[in-house]
Amino acid sequence: MHILSKNTLTLGGFAGLREHRLVTDTQLFGQRKSPETSEGLGNFVYLADAQFNPHGETGMHSHMEIDVISVMIDGQVSHEGSLENGQGLEKGDVQVQRAGGEGFSHNEINPDSQRNRMIQLWALPEEKGQPAGYKYYSPKAQGVTRIYGGSKEQSDTFNSSTIIDIIKLDVGKSIQLPNESLVYVTDGSAEFTEANDRQAIQDGDLIRSIDAEVKAITPLSMIVVHQ
16 A cells, blocks of 8 residues: 655646646656656546635646546636536536547636635546547535446446546445555545555545555545546
């Protein structure tokens, strides 16, 4: 088991937001990869824990051949661009934007006078040249909500062999994670057990583990990436 805490990382950012980048995978970043960050898993290549400044925005920018997953933790963000122009996200909402070969441009804006918090993840599509697309999710209050990955035979999520789930657990509840997993805790605290290794983890921790069991110490929310 390996644990990386966002509080140990350099605070960066651009335009109207500040962020801790926890995952910058060599597949995407090459020699630009920051040595203090984690590699991804499968096609999952990037994770940033971002806070927008009051009324801050990213500015209009483009993406191509990447799947962009946004998980709203606190506050809200409004969105303008070529996919679902005007679609807003509030606390708990998730959007997934597939750039494909068509690509898209967008600007993310904090409409409020206080900071918000949003987790952004990127995954490489398994096939290039796909059309751009958009999906929205409101994760369940408890249990597992799949927001990314799966076979081509289903349409609930964008297809990929790399799976991303939102998992929420009440105090004392446990879950067994599949195979190798990358887990980012977005709220609460828990006990992670892998073989004979037992660790306490909390909001802002990124955990790489194999066949780990997670038990919630406080109400727990986490993003789980696996294959």
